[in-house]
Amino acid sequence: xxxxxxxxKIIGILVLVAGLGTLYVLNxxxxxxxxxxHFAGTCESLPLDASAEDMTVDRERGFVYLSYLDRQxxxxxxxxxxxxTIMRLDLNRQPLAIEDALLDKPAHLRTHGLSLYxxxxxxxxxxxxNHPVNRGTEPELVEVFDEVEPGRFRHRETFASPLFNSPNDxxxxxxxxxxxxxxxxxxxxxxxxxxxxxxxxxxxxYFDGSEARVVADDIASGGGINVSADGGTLYVSxxxxxxxxxxxxxxxxxxxxxxxxxxxxxxxxxxxxxxxGSLWVTGHANTVKLIQHFINGSPAPxxxxxxxxxxxxxxxxxxxxxxxxxxxxxxxxxxxxxxxxLIGSITARQVLVCEMS
Numbered sequence: 001x002x003x004x005x006x007x008x009k010i011i012g013i014l015v016l017v018a019g020l021g022t023l024y025v026l027n028x029x030x031x032x033x034x035x036x037x038h039f040a041g042t043c044e045s046l047p048l049d050a051s052a053e054d055m056t057v058d059r060e061r062g063f064v065y066l067s068y069l070d071r072q073x074x075x076x077x078x079x080x081x082x083x084x085t086i087m088r089l090d091l092n093r094q095p096l097a098i099e100d101a102l103l104d105k106p107a108h109l110r111t112h113g114l115s116l117y118x119x120x121x122x123x124x125x126x127x128x129x130n131h132p133v134n135r136g137t138e139p140e141l142v143e144v145f146d147e148v149e150p151g152r153f154r155h156r157e158t159f160a161s162p163l164f165n166s167p168n169d170x171x172x173x174x175x176x177x178x179x180x181x182x183x184x185x186x187x188x189x190x191x192x193x194x195x196x197x198x199x200x201x202x203x204x205x206y207f208d209g210s211e212a213r214v215v216a217d218d219i220a221s222g223g224g225i226n227v228s229a230d231g232g233t234l235y236v237s238x239x240x241x242x243x244x245x246x247x248x249x250x251x252x253x254x255x256x257x258x259x260x261x262x263x264x265x266x267x268x269x270x271x272x273x274x275x276x277g278s279l280w281v282t283g284h285a286n287t288v289k290l291i292q293h294f295i296n297g298s299p300a301p302x303x304x305x306x307x308x309x310x311x312x313x314x315x316x317x318x319x320x321x322x323x324x325x326x327x328x329x330x331x332x333x334x335x336x337x338x339x340x341x342l343i344g345s346i347t348a349r350q351v352l353v354c355e356m357s
Contacts, residue, residue: 299325
Protein backbone atom coordinates (compact mmCIF):
# COMPACT_ATOMS: atom_id res chain seq x y z
CA UNK A 1 0.00 0.00 0.00
CA UNK A 2 2.88 2.34 0.87
CA UNK A 3 4.42 1.66 -2.56
CA UNK A 4 1.13 2.49 -4.29
CA UNK A 5 0.78 5.74 -2.32
CA UNK A 6 4.36 6.65 -3.18
CA UNK A 7 3.74 5.90 -6.84
CA UNK A 8 0.55 8.02 -6.87
CA LYS A 9 2.45 10.86 -5.20
CA ILE A 10 5.09 10.73 -7.93
CA ILE A 11 2.38 10.73 -10.61
CA GLY A 12 0.76 13.74 -8.94
CA ILE A 13 4.04 15.63 -8.88
CA LEU A 14 4.68 14.85 -12.54
CA VAL A 15 1.19 16.03 -13.49
CA LEU A 16 1.71 19.23 -11.50
CA VAL A 17 5.10 19.87 -13.09
CA ALA A 18 3.67 19.19 -16.57
CA GLY A 19 0.81 21.57 -15.86
CA LEU A 20 3.11 24.30 -14.60
CA GLY A 21 5.35 23.76 -17.61
CA THR A 22 2.39 24.14 -19.95
CA LEU A 23 1.31 27.33 -18.19
CA TYR A 24 4.85 28.68 -18.45
CA VAL A 25 5.01 27.96 -22.18
CA LEU A 26 1.56 29.50 -22.77
CA ASN A 27 2.41 32.58 -20.73
CA UNK A 28 5.76 33.01 -22.46
CA UNK A 29 4.04 32.71 -25.84
CA UNK A 30 1.62 35.51 -24.95
CA UNK A 31 -1.47 33.32 -24.62
CA UNK A 32 -2.79 35.34 -21.66
CA UNK A 33 -1.74 38.74 -22.95
CA UNK A 34 -4.47 41.30 -23.54
CA UNK A 35 -3.97 42.89 -26.95
CA UNK A 36 -4.56 46.63 -26.81
CA UNK A 37 -4.26 47.88 -30.42
CA HIS A 38 -2.39 51.13 -30.97
CA PHE A 39 -0.45 53.04 -33.60
CA ALA A 40 0.39 56.75 -33.80
CA GLY A 41 -0.58 57.28 -37.42
CA THR A 42 -2.84 55.99 -40.18
CA CYS A 43 -2.75 52.79 -42.23
CA GLU A 44 -4.24 51.69 -45.54
CA SER A 45 -4.31 48.20 -47.00
CA LEU A 46 -2.69 47.51 -50.36
CA PRO A 47 -4.36 44.31 -51.66
CA LEU A 48 -2.13 41.66 -53.22
CA ASP A 49 -2.56 38.27 -54.88
CA ALA A 50 0.00 36.78 -52.49
CA SER A 51 1.70 37.60 -49.20
CA ALA A 52 4.95 39.44 -48.50
CA GLU A 53 6.59 37.47 -45.67
CA ASP A 54 9.76 39.53 -46.02
CA MET A 55 10.61 42.91 -47.54
CA THR A 56 13.76 44.94 -48.05
CA VAL A 57 14.20 48.62 -48.89
CA ASP A 58 16.44 50.41 -51.35
CA ARG A 59 16.25 53.76 -49.54
CA GLU A 60 18.38 55.58 -52.09
CA ARG A 61 15.86 54.86 -54.85
CA GLY A 62 12.67 54.50 -52.83
CA PHE A 63 12.02 50.90 -53.90
CA VAL A 64 10.64 48.21 -51.59
CA TYR A 65 11.16 44.61 -52.68
CA LEU A 66 8.71 41.92 -51.59
CA SER A 67 9.26 38.19 -51.12
CA TYR A 68 6.04 37.35 -52.98
CA LEU A 69 4.34 33.96 -52.59
CA ASP A 70 0.80 32.70 -51.97
CA ARG A 71 1.65 31.16 -48.61
CA GLN A 72 -2.01 31.06 -47.63
CA UNK A 73 -2.59 28.36 -50.26
CA UNK A 74 0.50 26.47 -49.08
CA UNK A 75 -0.70 26.55 -45.46
CA UNK A 76 -4.11 25.23 -46.54
CA UNK A 77 -2.41 22.42 -48.45
CA UNK A 78 -3.91 23.32 -51.82
CA UNK A 79 -0.89 25.04 -53.33
CA UNK A 80 1.32 22.21 -54.61
CA UNK A 81 2.16 24.12 -57.79
CA UNK A 82 2.36 27.57 -56.21
CA UNK A 83 5.33 29.60 -57.42
CA UNK A 84 6.63 32.91 -56.15
CA THR A 85 8.69 35.86 -57.31
CA ILE A 86 10.14 39.16 -56.11
CA MET A 87 7.87 42.14 -56.58
CA ARG A 88 8.60 45.84 -56.27
CA LEU A 89 6.83 48.92 -54.93
CA ASP A 90 8.02 52.35 -56.04
CA LEU A 91 7.30 54.62 -53.07
CA ASN A 92 7.91 57.70 -55.21
CA ARG A 93 4.78 56.99 -57.22
CA GLN A 94 1.14 57.40 -56.27
CA PRO A 95 -1.00 55.44 -56.23
CA LEU A 96 1.23 52.55 -55.21
CA ALA A 97 1.27 49.69 -57.71
CA ILE A 98 2.95 46.30 -57.47
CA GLU A 99 5.39 45.36 -60.26
CA ASP A 100 7.53 42.31 -60.97
CA ALA A 101 11.18 43.02 -60.16
CA LEU A 102 12.52 39.97 -62.03
CA LEU A 103 13.18 39.79 -65.76
CA ASP A 104 13.78 36.06 -65.46
CA LYS A 105 13.79 33.47 -62.71
CA PRO A 106 14.39 29.76 -62.05
CA ALA A 107 11.69 27.32 -63.10
CA HIS A 108 10.97 26.66 -59.42
CA LEU A 109 10.89 29.60 -56.99
CA ARG A 110 9.28 29.60 -53.55
CA THR A 111 10.62 32.72 -51.91
CA HIS A 112 11.21 33.35 -48.22
CA GLY A 113 13.93 35.54 -46.64
CA LEU A 114 15.12 38.40 -48.87
CA SER A 115 18.19 40.67 -48.87
CA LEU A 116 19.45 43.55 -51.00
CA TYR A 117 23.21 43.99 -51.39
CA UNK A 118 24.71 47.21 -52.76
CA UNK A 119 28.44 47.07 -53.53
CA UNK A 120 30.81 50.07 -53.13
CA UNK A 121 30.27 51.01 -56.80
CA UNK A 122 26.47 51.02 -56.36
CA UNK A 123 25.77 47.71 -58.14
CA UNK A 124 22.73 46.03 -56.64
CA UNK A 125 21.92 42.36 -56.15
CA UNK A 126 18.92 40.62 -54.62
CA UNK A 127 19.42 37.41 -52.64
CA UNK A 128 16.43 35.24 -51.74
CA UNK A 129 15.83 31.87 -50.09
CA ASN A 130 14.18 29.35 -52.41
CA HIS A 131 12.37 26.45 -50.70
CA PRO A 132 11.85 23.13 -52.51
CA VAL A 133 8.48 21.41 -52.78
CA ASN A 134 9.57 18.61 -50.45
CA ARG A 135 11.29 20.39 -47.59
CA GLY A 136 13.58 18.17 -45.54
CA THR A 137 14.42 15.87 -48.43
CA GLU A 138 15.28 18.24 -51.31
CA PRO A 139 17.99 20.94 -51.20
CA GLU A 140 17.26 24.42 -49.87
CA LEU A 141 18.64 27.08 -52.20
CA VAL A 142 19.72 30.71 -52.24
CA GLU A 143 19.10 32.52 -55.54
CA VAL A 144 20.98 35.67 -56.61
CA PHE A 145 19.70 38.27 -59.09
CA ASP A 146 21.68 41.25 -60.43
CA GLU A 147 20.15 44.60 -61.32
CA VAL A 148 20.36 45.41 -65.05
CA GLU A 149 18.22 48.55 -64.95
CA PRO A 150 16.75 50.43 -61.98
CA GLY A 151 14.50 48.02 -60.10
CA ARG A 152 14.81 45.18 -62.64
CA PHE A 153 16.95 42.09 -62.04
CA ARG A 154 18.23 39.02 -63.92
CA HIS A 155 19.07 35.67 -62.36
CA ARG A 156 22.80 35.18 -61.88
CA GLU A 157 23.54 32.22 -59.64
CA THR A 158 22.18 29.51 -57.33
CA PHE A 159 23.85 28.36 -54.10
CA ALA A 160 23.15 25.23 -52.05
CA SER A 161 24.57 23.61 -48.92
CA PRO A 162 23.42 21.00 -46.38
CA LEU A 163 24.07 23.73 -43.80
CA PHE A 164 21.09 25.63 -45.23
CA ASN A 165 19.07 23.01 -43.38
CA SER A 166 15.97 25.06 -42.53
CA PRO A 167 16.59 28.60 -43.80
CA ASN A 168 14.16 31.26 -42.62
CA ASP A 169 16.03 34.44 -43.46
CA UNK A 170 19.35 35.58 -44.87
CA UNK A 171 21.46 38.69 -45.29
CA UNK A 172 23.99 39.40 -48.03
CA UNK A 173 27.33 40.96 -47.09
CA UNK A 174 29.15 40.63 -50.44
CA UNK A 175 28.54 39.73 -54.09
CA UNK A 176 28.70 36.01 -53.20
CA UNK A 177 28.84 36.15 -49.40
CA UNK A 178 25.89 35.86 -47.04
CA UNK A 179 24.60 34.55 -43.72
CA UNK A 180 21.63 32.19 -43.37
CA UNK A 181 19.51 32.09 -40.22
CA UNK A 182 18.08 28.59 -39.83
CA UNK A 183 15.03 28.02 -37.64
CA UNK A 184 15.68 24.35 -36.81
CA UNK A 185 18.61 22.28 -35.59
CA UNK A 186 20.73 20.20 -37.94
CA UNK A 187 19.44 16.67 -38.37
CA UNK A 188 20.64 14.08 -35.89
CA UNK A 189 22.59 14.43 -32.70
CA UNK A 190 21.72 15.79 -29.31
CA UNK A 191 20.91 19.32 -30.52
CA UNK A 192 18.18 18.09 -32.87
CA UNK A 193 16.72 15.85 -30.18
CA UNK A 194 16.64 18.65 -27.63
CA UNK A 195 15.02 21.03 -30.09
CA UNK A 196 12.09 18.64 -30.43
CA UNK A 197 11.52 19.41 -26.75
CA UNK A 198 11.83 23.13 -27.36
CA UNK A 199 15.26 23.28 -25.75
CA UNK A 200 17.72 23.13 -28.61
CA UNK A 201 19.23 25.69 -30.94
CA UNK A 202 19.72 26.17 -34.66
CA UNK A 203 22.84 27.09 -36.65
CA UNK A 204 23.79 30.45 -38.10
CA UNK A 205 25.55 29.64 -41.36
CA TYR A 206 28.03 31.75 -43.30
CA PHE A 207 28.70 31.23 -47.01
CA ASP A 208 32.05 32.74 -48.02
CA GLY A 209 31.55 32.55 -51.78
CA SER A 210 32.82 28.99 -52.09
CA GLU A 211 31.61 27.00 -49.11
CA ALA A 212 29.39 27.22 -46.06
CA ARG A 213 30.24 26.80 -42.39
CA VAL A 214 28.45 27.26 -39.09
CA VAL A 215 29.61 30.39 -37.24
CA ALA A 216 27.18 30.13 -34.30
CA ASP A 217 25.39 26.97 -33.18
CA ASP A 218 23.23 28.27 -30.33
CA ILE A 219 20.59 30.43 -32.04
CA ALA A 220 17.15 29.77 -30.51
CA SER A 221 15.36 29.41 -33.86
CA GLY A 222 16.57 32.11 -36.25
CA GLY A 223 13.56 34.01 -37.54
CA GLY A 224 15.24 37.06 -39.04
CA ILE A 225 18.66 38.53 -39.71
CA ASN A 226 20.11 41.83 -40.89
CA VAL A 227 23.38 43.74 -40.88
CA SER A 228 24.39 47.26 -39.88
CA ALA A 229 25.11 49.83 -42.58
CA ASP A 230 28.88 49.51 -42.02
CA GLY A 231 28.71 45.73 -42.29
CA GLY A 232 30.27 45.21 -38.88
CA THR A 233 27.30 44.05 -36.79
CA LEU A 234 24.77 41.29 -37.33
CA TYR A 235 21.32 41.26 -35.74
CA VAL A 236 19.62 37.87 -35.45
CA SER A 237 16.10 37.50 -34.10
CA UNK A 238 15.70 34.37 -31.96
CA UNK A 239 12.03 33.47 -32.24
CA UNK A 240 12.02 30.77 -29.57
CA UNK A 241 14.33 32.76 -27.32
CA UNK A 242 12.26 35.97 -27.53
CA UNK A 243 15.38 38.05 -27.96
CA UNK A 244 17.65 39.73 -30.45
CA UNK A 245 21.22 38.47 -30.72
CA UNK A 246 23.81 41.15 -31.53
CA UNK A 247 26.99 39.78 -33.11
CA UNK A 248 30.20 41.54 -34.08
CA UNK A 249 31.23 40.40 -37.54
CA UNK A 250 34.77 39.92 -38.83
CA UNK A 251 34.57 40.90 -42.54
CA UNK A 252 37.84 39.10 -43.29
CA UNK A 253 36.57 35.59 -42.54
CA UNK A 254 32.90 35.96 -41.63
CA UNK A 255 33.37 34.81 -38.04
CA UNK A 256 31.19 36.36 -35.36
CA UNK A 257 31.56 37.31 -31.70
CA UNK A 258 28.61 37.83 -29.40
CA UNK A 259 28.10 41.40 -28.19
CA UNK A 260 24.67 41.28 -26.56
CA UNK A 261 21.34 39.49 -26.14
CA UNK A 262 18.40 41.88 -26.05
CA UNK A 263 15.22 40.47 -24.53
CA UNK A 264 12.01 41.33 -26.40
CA UNK A 265 8.32 41.20 -25.39
CA UNK A 266 7.47 39.09 -28.45
CA UNK A 267 8.54 36.12 -30.55
CA UNK A 268 10.55 38.10 -33.10
CA UNK A 269 10.54 37.53 -36.85
CA UNK A 270 12.16 39.79 -39.46
CA UNK A 271 14.47 42.73 -38.72
CA UNK A 272 14.72 46.00 -40.70
CA UNK A 273 17.68 48.33 -40.16
CA UNK A 274 16.28 51.84 -40.57
CA UNK A 275 18.09 54.84 -42.02
CA UNK A 276 18.98 56.06 -38.51
CA GLY A 277 20.39 52.64 -37.52
CA SER A 278 17.45 51.67 -35.31
CA LEU A 279 16.07 48.15 -35.63
CA TRP A 280 12.44 47.53 -36.52
CA VAL A 281 11.52 44.07 -35.36
CA THR A 282 8.18 42.53 -36.28
CA GLY A 283 7.01 39.81 -33.93
CA HIS A 284 4.25 37.45 -32.89
CA ALA A 285 2.72 38.69 -29.64
CA ASN A 286 0.68 35.49 -29.19
CA THR A 287 2.16 32.32 -30.65
CA VAL A 288 -0.91 30.28 -29.66
CA LYS A 289 -3.02 32.56 -31.85
CA LEU A 290 -0.42 32.17 -34.60
CA ILE A 291 -0.70 28.38 -34.46
CA GLN A 292 -4.51 28.66 -34.52
CA HIS A 293 -4.19 30.98 -37.52
CA PHE A 294 -2.31 28.29 -39.43
CA ILE A 295 -4.90 25.67 -38.45
CA ASN A 296 -8.19 27.48 -39.01
CA GLY A 297 -7.35 30.90 -40.45
CA SER A 298 -8.38 32.87 -37.35
CA PRO A 299 -6.64 36.26 -36.87
CA ALA A 300 -3.20 36.39 -35.22
CA PRO A 301 -1.71 39.55 -33.71
CA UNK A 302 0.86 41.72 -35.47
CA UNK A 303 3.44 43.64 -33.45
CA UNK A 304 6.22 46.01 -34.54
CA UNK A 305 8.97 47.12 -32.16
CA UNK A 306 11.64 49.78 -32.55
CA UNK A 307 14.87 48.69 -30.88
CA UNK A 308 17.88 50.92 -30.26
CA UNK A 309 20.83 48.92 -28.89
CA UNK A 310 22.87 50.66 -26.21
CA UNK A 311 26.12 50.09 -24.40
CA UNK A 312 26.74 46.89 -22.45
CA UNK A 313 23.80 45.01 -23.89
CA UNK A 314 21.23 47.61 -22.86
CA UNK A 315 18.58 48.70 -25.34
CA UNK A 316 15.57 50.96 -25.72
CA UNK A 317 12.53 49.00 -26.92
CA UNK A 318 9.38 50.85 -28.03
CA UNK A 319 6.21 49.18 -29.27
CA UNK A 320 5.24 51.13 -32.41
CA UNK A 321 2.37 49.04 -33.70
CA UNK A 322 0.11 46.41 -32.14
CA UNK A 323 -3.06 44.93 -33.56
CA UNK A 324 -5.02 41.77 -32.81
CA UNK A 325 -5.02 40.84 -36.49
CA UNK A 326 -7.98 42.90 -37.69
CA UNK A 327 -5.85 45.18 -39.89
CA UNK A 328 -3.27 42.59 -40.87
CA UNK A 329 -2.93 39.09 -39.45
CA UNK A 330 0.30 37.22 -38.67
CA UNK A 331 2.53 40.15 -39.52
CA UNK A 332 6.14 39.10 -40.10
CA UNK A 333 8.00 42.17 -41.37
CA UNK A 334 7.90 45.93 -40.96
CA UNK A 335 10.15 48.23 -43.01
CA UNK A 336 10.54 51.99 -42.89
CA UNK A 337 11.03 54.68 -45.51
CA UNK A 338 10.89 58.19 -44.09
CA UNK A 339 7.64 58.36 -42.15
CA UNK A 340 6.23 55.32 -43.92
CA UNK A 341 5.95 51.95 -42.21
CA LEU A 342 5.08 49.03 -44.48
CA ILE A 343 3.97 45.81 -42.81
CA GLY A 344 3.92 42.41 -44.52
CA SER A 345 2.50 39.10 -43.35
CA ILE A 346 3.23 35.40 -43.51
CA THR A 347 -0.15 34.68 -45.12
CA ALA A 348 -2.25 37.85 -45.54
CA ARG A 349 -2.67 38.89 -49.18
CA GLN A 350 -1.88 42.52 -48.52
CA VAL A 351 0.72 45.02 -47.38
CA LEU A 352 -0.29 47.54 -44.77
CA VAL A 353 0.99 50.99 -45.77
CA CYS A 354 1.17 53.25 -42.73
CA GLU A 355 2.07 56.91 -42.23
CA MET A 356 3.62 57.58 -38.84
CA SER A 357 2.72 60.77 -37.03
